[in-house]
Structures are given as structure tokens and as C-alpha cells.
Amino acid sequence: MRIVGIRRGDGVQVATLSEDGTAVTVLAPLEDFWAAPAAHVDREPAGAAVAAAEVEFVPPVLPGARVVCIGLNYLKHVAEGSYAAEGVPPYPTLFARWTASLTVDGAEVPVPVDEDGLDWEGEVVAWVGQTLVDATPDEALAAVVGYSTFNDLTARRAQKLTSQWTLGKNGDRSGPLGPMVPAAEVGDLRDGLRVQTRVNGETVQDGRTDEMVYTVGDTLSLISRTFTLRPGDLLATGTPSGVGYSRTPPWLMQPGDVVEVEVERLGVLRNTVVGNEVRRGR
Numbered sequence: 001m002r003i004v005g006i007r008r009g010d011g012v013q014v015a016t017l018s019e020d021g022t023a024v025t026v027l028a029p030l031e032d033f034w035a036a037p038a039a040h041v042d043r044e045p046a047g048a049a050v051a052a053a054e055v056e057f058v059p060p061v062l063p064g065a066r067v068v069c070i071g072l073n074y075l076k077h078v079a080e081g082s083y084a085a086e087g088v089p090p091y092p093t094l095f096a097r098w099t100a101s102l103t104v105d106g107a108e109v110p111v112p113v114d115e116d117g118l119d120w121e122g123e124v125v126a127w128v129g130q131t132l133v134d135a136t137p138d139e140a141l142a143a144v145v146g147y148s149t150f151n152d153l154t155a156r157r158a159q160k161l162t163s164q165w166t167l168g169k170n171g172d173r174s175g176p177l178g179p180m181v182p183a184a185e186v187g188d189l190r191d192g193l194r195v196q197t198r199v200n201g202e203t204v205q206d207g208r209t210d211e212m213v214y215t216v217g218d219t220l221s222l223i224s225r226t227f228t229l230r231p232g233d234l235l236a237t238g239t240p241s242g243v244g245y246s247r248t249p250p251w252l253m254q255p256g257d258v259v260e261v262e263v264e265r266l267g268v269l270r271n272t273v274v275g276n277e278v279r280r281g282r
């Protein structure tokens with residue numbers, strides 16, 4: 001099952017996407033879905049199928065959801081970057097995205113005006129399906145309702161302006177998100193799902209989720225000890241080695257480049273980089 005968000009009229013609904021991607025079947029309105037996500041995921045959609053061409057795809061994300069991201073979560077990625085000398089910290093480096101930065105498969109992603117290009121960061125997102133307060137790692141992992149392919153596209157110049165990464169991680173449409181696949185169909189990321197990123201067909205990242213330093217259960221547990229996690233919150237789990245800024249010379253994506261992230265059992269997420277004039281409506 002692949003779960004997506006669609007907009008028809010004024011409201012956002014959560015739907016399943018057919019295997020060939022040509023049709024959607026509504027599961028529930030967005031708020032109703034996240035009120036009981038596990039029940040909706042376990043239930044076969046009963047509505048009529050609608051042609052995918054007749055709807056607008058949007059992330060199935062609540063406006064008030066939190067998007068928490070793990071930085072430096074693969075050992076080889078730590079080693080390739082400017083943080084290598086600091087080693088692996090005892091706790092994950094966490095930063096936040098706003099939901100407004102998220103977009104979907106097929107969307108065009110603009111390069112901000114002061115950037116030399118955009119960097120890729122292929123990864124996996126975990127969707128929280130239950131309220132978590134002071135949860136154990138096992139409780140936190142059991143609360144994950146599904147996973148999606150994600151691309152944490154980064155404006156490196158903005159990211160490096162200060163020690164806080166917020167600016168460089170929240171460019172317009174810089175967080176493409178693939179369909180959610182139920183956790184029961186995905187299994188445990190500690191078993192090692194392959195994560196690949198390609199730019200114009202060339203493989204630039206190739207890792208496995210069992211290389212993560214900080215696991216999904218441990219990280220959600222840690223977060224829940226400070227603030228309550230609620231259904232619909234997201235955890236982006238970090239990227240493998242192979243990002244563009246650490247290469248010699250650095251390689252950043254330019255308008256016209258096509259980036260794909262493929263995660264085993266989750267599918268392929270494909271987006272095109274465009275110029276800043278798109279942000280200005282030209």
C-alpha cells in the first residue's frame with residue numbers, strides 16, 4: 001500500500017495510490033486519518049477510484065506536525081564532512097523543518113538566489129502514529145505507522161552561515177516526500193534497506209539503513225522525553241555518505257538536473273531542480 005495526500009476543492013484527503021500510479025482511492029480526510037492512522041492503514045479503502053491526473057498531490061501532513069531531522073547519522077557521512085574532527089556525538093544532532101518546506105514526487109525545487117546550487121541528501125522518513133510521552137525505544141518504534149522516501153535538499157551556503165542549520169534546511173519545496181508505506185510492509189530499518197541517490201542517472205549515494213548510528217526507536221524515545229510526539233509527526237533519519245559539498249571539487253545541482261532517491265521497499269522519489277525565477281512566479 002502507498003499512501004498519499006491529495007487536494008480536491010478546499011480540503012486535503014489521504015488516499016491510496018494504485019500500483020501503476022494512475023489512480024487514487026480516498027481513505028479519509030486528513031484530520032480524520034491522523035486521528036486514527038493505524039486503523040485507516042489496516043482498512044481497505046472503500047471509496048471509488050479517481051484518476052490521478054484529476055487531483056493535486058500534496059504531502060499528507062498536518063499543518064501543526066513537527067518534522068524533526070537527524071543530522072550526521074551515518075558514520076561515513078560524518079567522516080566526509082566538515083564535522084569529521086568532532087567525531088560521533090553521544091546524542092543525535094537534531095534540527096527542524098517546517099511543514100511548508102515539504103513537497104511531493106515530481107515537484108520542481110528552486111535554487112535560492114544566493115546559492116551556487118542545491119545539495120542532495122537521500123534518506124528515509126518515519127511517520128509517528130501514536131502519542132509518545134517518555135517512551136521507551138521499543139514503545140517508540142512500535143508507534144511508527146509507516147515510512148517514506150525523502151530528499152533533504154540543502155542550501156549549503158545558508159546552512160553554513162551559522163551553527164544553526166534551520167535556514168539552509170527550509171528552502172521552498174526543498175523537502176520532497178514520497179508515498180507512505182505501512183511499517184508492517186517495510187519491516188525494521190535495522191535489517192538494512194538500501195538507500196540510493198542518483199543525479200541525472202549517476203549514482204551519488206549508496207548506503208544501507210543498518211549503518212545508522214542513532215536508530216528510529218532510540219531517537220523518537222529521546223525526543224519524547226522533552227516534548228510530546230503526536231500522530232502525524234515525522235522523523236527524517238539522516239543521509240548516507242556521498243553528498244555533493246564534500247566532493248573535490250564540490251558538486252551542487254543546477255537548474256535542469258534531475259535527482260532521484262530510491263529506497264528498498266519504499267520506491268523512487270524523483271524531482272527536478274529549477275531556477276530561482278520560479279519562486280518569483282516568472
